[in-house]
Amino acid sequence: MYKISDFAEMTGLSKDTLRYYAEVKLLEPAYIDPNNNYRYYDDGSYFLAILLVKLRSFGFTIQEMISVMEGESFSNLEDLLMQKRNKIQIQIEDLRLKIEEIDDFLASGKEENE
CATH class of the missing domain: 1.20.5 (Single alpha-helices involved in coiled-coils or other helix-helix interfaces)
Known part of the structure; x- marks a missing residue:
């Protein structure tokens, strides 16, 4: 599991972007510690984050990215x-x-x- 700061560094997404993506249900943390609300991401999250970075570089809007992520098979x-x-x-x-x-x-x- 990766803390949000480590995950942000790994993916190139800012912590604010990761929080926003979680808010719009685009990329939610794998685990949120109920004691301190720290967000943690896993290797599966990493794959999705890299996909989102790539889609964003192609000019996809947030709504278009949500559409991709909702199609779980990515078909x-x-x-x-x-x-x-x-x-x-x-x-x-x-x-x-x-x-x-x-x-x-x-x-x-x-x-x-x-």
């Missing part, structure tokens, strides 16, 4: 990852088009000044 994880990938592709294309518009606008301004 919908691949679908959610593909949906996220597709959204990112659309955002990239939108940004590429905006860059083209900016370039065109700048070019038209230069033409007027000549």
